[in-house]
Amino acid sequence: MIGEDGYFGEGVARRWDDASSDMFLPGIVDTAVDVLADLAAGGTALELGIGTGRIALPLAQRGVKVRGIDLSRAMVARLHAKPGGSAIDVTIGDFSSTRVPDTFSLVYSVFNTITNLRTQQAQVACFRNVAEHLAPGGRFVVEVEVPEVRKLPAGHKIVPLYTSPTQWAFDVYDFATQSLTSNYVEVTNGRGEYQSIPFRYVWPSELDLMAQLAGLRLSNRWGGWTRHAFTHESTKHVSVYEKPEF
CATH class of the missing domain: 3.40.50.150 (Vaccinia Virus protein VP39)
Known part of the structure; x- marks a missing residue:
């Protein structure tokens, strides 16, 4: 919420x-x-x-x-x-x-x-x-x-941002609306936390x-x-x- x-x-x-x-x-x-x-x-x-x-x-x-x-x-x-x-x-x-x-x-x-x-x-x-x-x-x-749409092959919409053993991040593009979400996953002491933030490119x-x-x-x-x-x-x-x- x-x-x-x-x-x-x-x-x-x-x-x-x-x-x-x-x-x-x-x-x-x-x-x-x-x-x-x-x-x-x-x-x-x-x-x-x-x-x-x-x-x-x-x-x-x-x-x-x-x-x-x-x-x-x-x-x-x-x-x-x-x-x-x-x-x-x-x-x-x-x-x-x-x-x-x-x-x-x-x-x-x-x-x-x-x-x-x-x-x-x-x-x-x-x-x-x-x-x-x-x-x-x-x-x-x-x-x-x-x-960063040039990084996307035809039919794809996800651009990786970074990865590590405990952290992952990626952007998801929507070409129809010029919207994207930046998504973050972090694992601390075996527990995962996920956050997604919307933007308009x-x-x-x-x-x-x-x-x-x-x-x-x-x-x-x-x-x-x-x-x-x-x-x-x-x-x-x-x-x-x-x-x-x-």
């Missing part, structure tokens, strides 16, 4: 910062924060799905004033318990529609967070909500994976159209936080959308 924190309740929150994913490596975090601090250009920033503060805390340490929106009280509680976390104001709610009473020079959504919105309508609404939060000339940064060109509908325009697209070129071989992208000055 899904509670008020959605799919990121206490069970996920207490393990989130122990993850072995590359997204927690200091070099990855530092590079992302460098880019975001540069794009904030001395203004304030709003993170969508701020979670436990993986990006928000080091960005605030760079002198950027950061606020956040997140549905999960359990994740936000861990952010606020960390050094410096209590200084970051977070509004609890759905970031496709929740309003924060301020305007920002930077709004950002990292590590596939936009795919937590599981319909195209919600993703379009997110772009429109972002546009309302941005000051003229402000930027919206989206980091998201390119759907989205293509770069689709995000560009969403931006146009919200009055934003694409200014840059990179293959990652090092700002290297985005190509047909890229597995993810960091896209920067701007709100026109006039």
